Amino acid sequence: QKEVEQNSGPLSVPEGAIASLNCTYSDRGSQSFFWYRQYSGKSPELIMSIYSNGDKEDGRFTAQLNKASQYVSLLIRDSQPSDSATYLCAVNRGGPQAAGNKLTFGGGTRVLVKP
Amino acid sequence: DGGITQSPKYLFRKEGQNVTLSCEQNLNHDAMYWYRQDPGQGLRLIYYSQIVNDFQKGDIAEGYSVSREKKESFPLTVTSAQKNPTAFYLCASSVSSGSNEQFFGPGTRLTVL
Numbered sequence: 001q002k003e004v005e006q007n008s009g010p011l012s013v014p015e016g017a018i019a020s021l022n023c024t025y026s027d028r029g030s031q032s033f034f035w036y037r038q039y040s041g042k043s044p045e046l047i048m049s050i051y052s053n054g055d056k057e058d059g060r061f062t063a064q065l066n067k068a069s070q071y072v073s074l075l076i077r078d079s080q081p082s083d084s085a086t087y088l089c090a091v092n093r094g095g096p097q098a099a100g101n102k103l104t105f106g107g108g109t110r111v112l113v114k115p
Numbered sequence: 116d117g118g119i120t121q122s123p124k125y126l127f128r129k130e131g132q133n134v135t136l137s138c139e140q141n142l143n144h145d146a147m148y149w150y151r152q153d154p155g156q157g158l159r160l161i162y163y164s165q166i167v168n169d170f171q172k173g174d175i176a177e178g179y180s181v182s183r184e185k186k187e188s189f190p191l192t193v194t195s196a197q198k199n200p201t202a203f204y205l206c207a208s209s210v211s212s213g214s215n216e217q218f219f220g221p222g223t224r225l226t227v228l
Contacts, residue, residue: 004157032215043205043219044158088157098215102148102173105157 003027004091006106013113019076021109023089026070032092032101033065033072038108039085048074051096079113086110118142119220121206126225128193128200136191136223138206145210147189148217151175152203164189193225201227 004025013019025033032051036044050056050063050072062075072091076083086108094101119140128134138147146165150158160173164183178197183189189208193200203224207217 008155034216036219043222046216046218049216090158092215094215096215101215102160102163103158103217105150105159107155107157 002106003104004089004106006087006089006109008107009110009112011109011111013076013079013111015079015081015113015115017079019079019083019111019113021074021076021087021089021111022071023073023106024071025089025091025104027091027093027104028067028070029093030067030070030091031095032098033063034090034092034103035061035063035072035074036088036090037085038088044088049096076111079111081113081115084111084113119206119208119218121204121220121223123223124221126223128225128227130227131195133192133194134225136193136204136206136225138189138191138220139187140189140206140208140220141187142208142210142218143186144208145186146208147183148207148209149173149179149181149189149191150205150207152205152222158205161191199227200225 035048038044048063050065056063060077064073088108089106090103122137148163149161162181164170180192206220209217
């Protein structure tokens, strides 16, 4: 079993719809969770971090965390063609104050937003 | 502007050669990291450093070496012992306290000829 798992996609979404991405992790001690967006040929860009159970909203993005079920999800509302990218889920065993801990990444979900 | 720079953007290496990838940051971050990304896959940690003159192996350190002589710099050497070095190499950094968010440089794409 991989430590962090994501559906590789592609997830095809009509423009204006909601894209829903899921990520599961195996280490119950994980405390920090991140979503990165990576355009083809570019480096990952941090778009969301979440540390507590529940929802966290930032613009059109909502991250959802459920530690009991060991999953974290990302919702992209009003999807735009510019949202077409690979979204990487990353997990850190350390808490938000614990710098220097390593991230474990999932393989990424490719999202295609069609006009 | 504050940020992370990596050079070169593209690097070609002949088999048997060692090459060094540069990573510099002016964000005043204490922690720095090197990741490797293979096509269609997530990132895997090679080495990381939390303070100057100290670093730890990540999950795939074999065939790589690093140094951390300055806070701003964390160069990665890909040695001839690395069996399959062709990949996208990403450097990241984070602050030492208050947040564990990591931010990435633009990357170096290494190809072995």
